[in-house]
Amino acid sequence: MHMLCTKTATHNNFFSLCRFQETCMRVLSFCNSNSLYQGLCIHTPIIKLGLQHDLYLTNNLLSLYAKCFGVFQARQFFDEMPYKDVVSWTTVLSSHTKNNHHFDALELFDMMLGSGQCPNEFTLSSALRSCSALGEFDVGTQIHASVVKLGLELNPFLGTSLIEFYSKCGCNVDSYKLVSLVKHGGDVVTWTTMISSLVEDGKWGEALEIYVKMIEAGVYPNEFTFVKLLGVVSSFLGLVYGRILHAQLIRFGAEMNLVLKTAIVDMYSKCRRMEDAVKVFNLTPEYDVCLWTTVISGFTQNSQVSEAVRAFHDMELSGILPNNFTFASLLNASSSVLSLDLGKQFHSRVISIGLEDDLYVGNTLVDMYMKCSHITTDAVKAFRGIASPNVISWTSLIAGFAEHGLEQYSFQLFAEMQAAGMQPNLFTLSTILGACGKMRSPVPTMMLHGHIIKTKADVDIAVGNALVDAYAGGGMTDEAWSVMRLMNRRDPITYTSLVARLNQKGDHGMALKVFIHMRNDGIEMDEFSLPCFLSAAAGLGTMETGKQLHCYSVKSGFQRFNSVSNSLVHLYSKCGSTHHAHRAFKDMNKPDQFSWNGLISGLALNGYISQALSAFDDMRLAGVKPDSVTLLSLISACSHGGLLDLGLEYFYSMEKAYHITPKLDHYVCLVDLLGRGGRLEEATGVIETMPFEPDSMICKTLLNACNLHGNVALGEDMARRCLELDPSDPAIYLLLANLYDNAGLSDFGEKTRRLMKERGLRRSPGQCWMEIRSKICHFSTGEKINDDEVNEKLKFLVTEFRNRGYPYQENEDMLYHSEQLAVAYGVLNVPTMAPIRINKNSLICPHCHTFIMLSTQVIGREIIVRDGKRFHFFKNGKCSCRGHS
Template identity: 55%
Template sequence: MSQRDVVSWTGIISAYVKCGEHEKAIGLFDQMMASGLVPNEFTFSSVLRACSSLEDLELGMWVHGQMIKLGFESNPVLGSALVDFYSKCGCFSEAFENFKTMDSGDTVSWTTMISSFVKAQEWSQALRLYLKMINLGIVPNEFTFVKLLMACGFLGLEYGKLVHAHVIVWGIKLNLVLKTALVDVYSKCHMMEEASKISKQTPEADVMLWTAMVTGYTQVLDFKGAIDTFYKMRRSGVSPNAFTYAGLLHTCSSLSQLNLGRQIHSRVIESGLEWELSVGNGLVDMYMKCSQTVEDALQAFKEIINPNLISWTSLIAGFAQHGSECEAFQAFVEMQVSGMQPNSVTIAGILKGCVTTEAPTRVRKLHAFSIKAEADSDTMVCNALIEAYARLGMEESAWKFIKRMTYTDVITYTTLATGLNQAGHHAKTLGIIARMLDDDVKMDGFVLSGFLSASAGLAAMEPGKQLHCYSVKSGLCSWISVSNALVDLYGKCGSMQDARRVFMDISKPNVVSWNGLISGLASNSHFSSAFSAFEDMRLEGIHPDKITFLLVLYACSHGGLVDKGLECFYSMSETYGIVPQSDHYVSLVDLLGRAGRFEEALEMIKKMPFRSDALIYKTLLASCKLHKNVTLGEDMARRALALDPSDPAVYVLLANIYDEAGRSELGDMTRQMMRAKGLKKNPGQSWMEVRNKVHLFMAGDRSHPQINKLLEKIESLKLGLRSLGYENEDNEGLSYHSEKLAIAFGLLNTPSMAPIRIIKNLRICRDCHTFTKLVSKLVDREIIVRDGNRFHCFKKGDCSCQGYW
């Protein structure tokens, strides 16, 4: 062109902006200014859009200065452009100041400002601005409501319904963008029925709408709904995008659906989306949470071209969850070498994986790192540090850290209780209650569940009942986590009547509720009832998880329900898509071994998709003892010791097999080998609670203040039991097994009609089992013993295990 005026320059600048060539548009604007031409409001509008897209704050402010020089500061077209520019650059106060200078504005400027508040996460401010807008008589459009609905996704369902009503009142046409926004807000509020109805109100649908539906179903963990929607989407001819697949992978992660995750991975490859960052992150997370190994997740991570913070955090947290502590720390270092700085989620994730002997040192190093990174005041990091210190038995460090905190709340104490519970320090966990009272911190449902769990771990009925009363008075019994903890408590205390009563009061039992009921029934020898509860759970439409199948396999194993157990095991993958893990195979081998089906058990070990560990051989070794199979027992002991030569339980089991086979010389030789290696059998301990105090007993320990009376009581009981045919097999003289001491203490210190409840850390031996059974008949008392395997309820000379334990 021989002559270029402001219109031609503005036209070409605008064209480049529309095509996304923002830097070229800025270059043309510089040439125009250099030519001496004066821009008009349309030129400035296009240039500001380019600055917004580039998020170039310095250039945009210079353009704003030029506008003021030329007298365009009150132009309504440029007012909206300035609001949009400052909000996209994160300068929300400047955006609002420019908006206030506008006389009254129009729909575009008001919508732009509402959008600015939404981007700033000022959800309530966005709605207040909308109210001012309609009070001034400015009519909203579909884009106004799209932005408002984005805010409602965070404010809640009631606000979403109100804005939806305004859409109808204003007669706004339901175009595809607005329909997607409505579907999204109802999905975020877990109202998928309403979201589905809205999606069908008009025939138009694109990948964004379908993805909103898929994501909604994944958020409510509706596995079937998400997959059905995905297939409908494909049949409609709409190709899924990266966000669709990311949502599906999240569902697989939440429900531990490895097989489906692999299928989706293959779909991703077919679609050519494996290089998308969101998909790569979803694959790393899915494989870490669903797979037995970390190899697949590691491979998925390596295929991500430029891993971001989420990628590294998923990898590190996954290593920690798999017990790969060294690999987690190595990835933590590599992340920083790559130039990516960990955030609070990364630090908290790696802290949860600190479990080895080197863990205390590593936790302190992470504590120091968080101080240097100024993350030690972050709530998530603080809680993770407290939990790690408590879990590792570093209780003093945990308390010191709490004292240095400027603010402690119920979450702090919940975290401490969780750590102490995981470390098995249940009595110390209950001691936190007094500290909370001193700090005037009220319990919520989460910390109360932790205290109930501690009571269950101790089988301490009295503290549990007091906490139950508190839950009723405070209204916390309506929390399902509290109800679930109560079911677990009463089940572990041998009071299934109370456990059933609490369960029946739960309006909508979840999988944890059912697991608690099945666990209680199984451990209290109600094996058929446990299996029936499993069937009821399935009829109610509750999807069993890995723990459910472990509990059912336990019930079948200890109840002799071999065929039902096998059917249950195979249904895991065939019906529910749950890949059996090593502990499921251990339970299956125990099931077959107890039934004497050794060939099938050995075949199952061979077919396992992963390498055998010492536990599975030790499990079959215990069955060899039960059936007095010396030859196979020797083989299993050899294999177990090859993998874990320092496990004294293997030597003890093998020695007992020799003893019961009449080969005591080999039994003595095995024990001598164990002592030569410096190995010791774990000491048997029993404890019971009387008047809110826990009394601990150990064989050979004479520190209890009533020890002489206890020994006299045992001798007296032995005299009385002779008439019932009892012959003492406890050859340790006066150092009787701990459960005998506990029984004597219970008889001397509890009301004559009250049940005696005893907890033992090891499996009860045959002599003590016979002794306890006959004592229950001699003194006409119910004696409940929870040993390392199960409950034994002794009553009138019989035991609930029926001699099968």
Template identity: 70%
Template sequence: MIEAGVYPNEFTSVKLLGVCSFLGLGMGYGKVLHAQLIRFVVEMNLVLKTAIVDMYAKCEWVEDAIKVREAVNALVDMELSGILPNNFTYASLLNASSSVLSLELGEQFHSRVIMLFRGIALPNVISWTSLIAGFAEHGLVEESFWLFAEMQAAEVQPNSFTLSTILGNLLLTKKLHGHIIKSKADIDMAVGNALVDAYAGGGMTDEAWAVIGMMNHRDIITNTTLAARLNQQGDHQMALKVITHICNDEVKMDEFSLASFISAAAGLGTMETGKLLHCYSFKSGFGRCNLASNSLVHLYSKCGSMFNACRAFKDITEPDTVSWNVLISGLASNGHISEALSAFDDMRLARVKLDSFTFLSLIFACSQGSLLNLGLDYFYSMEKTYHITPKLDHHVCLVDLLSRGGRLEEAMGVIETMPFKPDSVIYKTLLNACNAHGNVPPEEDMARRCIVELDPCDPAIYLLLASLYDNAGLSVFSDKILKLMRERGLRSRPRQCWMEVKSKIYLFSGREKIGKNEINEKLEFLITEIKNKGYPYQENEDKLYHSEQLALVFGVLSVPTSAPIRKNKNSLICTHCHSFIMLVTQFVDREIIVRDRKRFHFFKDGQCSCRGH
């Protein structure tokens, strides 16, 4: 345009600044445009000044101080020019206050905004909405509610955008739901969707379903929001049931909803359901969308099928950072350590941006592959070479890496010197390693610290400490720990195992009593065969069997012999079940894939991919 000798005017500039704000192109482009405005002496009218303020306010990636200074300087410049701000100008400033991450700067900016807001003679619904949203997004729930009440007292009626904006907080949602019903605002789909998101996000699933039932119309956002929230809470089976409601409402799935459902199938490890969703993705033309394609790579990785995962990855036209991260993570959790590290090298050669999750997967891969020195190199290169600051998750992986390598003192040193407050997760990671190495004194100290200081309500700590004493032959102390756990009313989460057969999920609970049915009869037959062949097997005295054993037998009876038996667990596989499956595969010609809480175990011909680690 400029090369053609046509110079931008104020209308062109407003549009360009709006593009910078909307697409998140950053302050760099915005400043270039601002400089061009000055260079070409473009007339600074009210609309253009407001667009400049809005652009600086929305550059969220810059430092808070720069953001506040630039936005306020633009306002001061506007006032010095003799142009009075209007409601749209204040709306932009108020939105800027909600994006400030520093609490101190945010409070200062809020004070400035409130002062400016009080200077508006007749604030309209846009001004009120911007102010309330700014407070709500900073977690100032009570202030937001009182401002909403003040808005009504000023006889300014909130619109659907006002309500949907402030319904993100569950406490506000409960307070405002009555008003929404009385004013019949829940007829509006945006308000209804906001209610569903608030209730589902707060774990109040029944209330979310009730809102959906009362909505006259539901769109894909309604169902996608619910499915995504259910996934976040780990209720993947319920998330998949949302598909039925989409079909009943005759709403077409988009790439966002499809990704949510594929994620649910991945969470459950249900291969058959995942393949059906894959077919839908292909027929609907979502193969060109990285969001859906990345979800498919994640799905097959979580189902223990890296062949299909790699094939789905190769179908991606331009793999992005998420694509590579999912592939590397999947290879690592499936035990393909060298392939995971090779994929990382390919990622760098492709000049794809690395992020913190990339290194989390790499350190995990090194931990699983007993590559201690290489894992340390990756960790320390994060900040030194790639300018990525390690987070708490990276330190947890580092502790696991050092612990598995037997360097327990160094692992403890990491916990004591890291710039984060230790949580129970990082201590449990070290506890497991200490237990494996038979290092009683430091583990006991850590376990007691967790019980007293960190998380006295976590039953896993008590069980780890009890296991430590048992392995050390100190059963008296083990009994005391378990007694303390019972006195505090703590119970461990039931050990469960599930598998999918013919698109139906079957759940098995741990330590079920033997009954007279086909599964238990087959289980007794396998145990008898193990003993007859002279393999070492220690049967439970109370005749109770673990969920893995029951699921294994069910798979042998139900899954075609040509297909692998895939099982999923909500906890780590125990030593007893691990040995049992290895023994069974010595005389039963089946491949058995177990996905526990941390990794995959591939059993075949009496061997396991974990090699006993």
């Protein structure tokens, strides 16, 4: 009886244990599926009842530990497990992979193989994902070999992982090799993974090829496939491809969920088709913050700021709260229209919603305040409000100070950034190099160059381009060339930066030579580099070179860009061909402010004063608002045209009619206008009362006017003030000496010249140049050229003046002035039917002016001279300037 009772009790205990074990399994299964940490209460009774040998229970517990407490507790539990199977190893390895502990994951995989366990498709997939993340190509290929060895190459799950691995490891596997990994057609997940991997690797064309092969294989794309492809279209391929994909997603019946709708809206927004984006937005009644933000961002990107603000209000009315990305888009909208008030309103909303310490919003606030405000205080305050500034935060602040002309503060912030432990990225380095280019001191550029070499950042082309620009901007052209030669790769920006800086220095000849290096490098001009070369040709006044560049602009289709057309107007104006300049202007679809300014200043420069004033009227009728440059050109035109009253009217209407505050340049033009008109006292009053400290230029302008009207007393006073401001300028001494000579005080004139020589000051020698058969010929004053024909031609012209009784005072010293040498050379070498075009680096002297006027009567040809101030068109013994300098 006792034995029977014992057996019965044992039997009951066994069934109780089985029931408990079954209960544990159910609890663990439920908690696992819902990630509930309460399931871990089963762990203690499992140990007490000796159920830790049950692999099903322990594997479920392991999974729950991994889900609820992370990899460390899961690994500790795993190490304590008395028995492990493939599920155990796969669970712990997968947990490490999902939590980005990839080194540990691969170490676990090696340990599993060493233990004799055979991995399954899930183990191998997790190991491959860790290889992808670490770029462990060799390990990944070994795993691929294991896949083949185990006969799992047909497994679609592993096929997807292999595709992801080969695409992300940067091994340049082409799309056809990836397709070979998809056996028996694969499924939509496999194909979409392949497309996604190629997109992330920047292989957009191959991604589209895979999409085509996917359809050919009879696998229909789903909404996730289209989301990936639409992202490529919006960023790189354009509207045509986007519309094709939109049509196909309708055809294949892809579910129009919020993710897909957002992708379509984003595509149309980036393709500048906001009306289509709005139509798609309204297709279904489902909206979320991501979709609204995409629409707002689209309006911002398309410069429709009022529509972006309206969309924001509609979003709030719909009951959807904006997030940090929404406010970032709205702040960017404020920056795009430079509206500080609008930006401040959104800033207050950011504070009210509690996002002021958000990194993304904080960075956008810094950028907005730097762009919209004339002070940096608000931007610095926004920066200091960011809890943990990142490299973008620092770079925005550094760039802002540089844009405000506070380069020294940019360098201080750059040092502070590094002291805070934040390493600059490539964009930061490019930004600080931009600040270097604005400073005259070469030291910051050289120090930064050392840092760039040390960190190997010079391999990046953007940093290399910025370095070239910084050196060239600082006047260190040789260093810029050296950096450029050492760059692994160059692009149009590299050469454009150098040409632009050479133009700023006035070294237009060297700027044009850059084109040869650019062509030898196999790099074609683009719409940005071409205007720089046109500007160099304009600076030299080389018509033939300019025409060749013009032909290139037409053939390449770049003439449709206003920047190119504006440069053509500038080129032909500088070459004295207003006909070609006006035609280039007329060829523009929509002339902008720069276009009209170029036309007006070009006409004025060439002496067509009435046409310049008429062009200004046309500009206003076209609805283009004049700016300070427009008014400067008009006042200068009136000054050279003797239109005193009209010039005064333009000056005094600047603030009243056009809301433009006159700058120092405008006051210089005003003094020149009054001085040429003989109203010297008024001109003096302007200098005394203007809201700027007088500089040497404005005093020299009045000194020149005193010379014209013989006012010695005022001229002496202006010369004294000029010398106090710039004692090393020889032009001041020469202007004063000429004033004395013209007033009959030649002794004082000679004394002034001697004083200039005693102080070691010398006037830059006069130079002329001209383009003949695409070759630039230079001439310098006082240098007799070794050309008997030129010397004979000079003597012939002077003899003819004498024989014809022309009023010419012979002067052996002045016979070899650069412009006279250029005239003689041009008569011999320029085709008979073409005008002789001469460019000069300074004002033409009265003696040479007379020489050229008389020469046109002897040779019967037109001579065009561009001096340091204006054009002189000589023909039949007359000049377009009518005796006015």
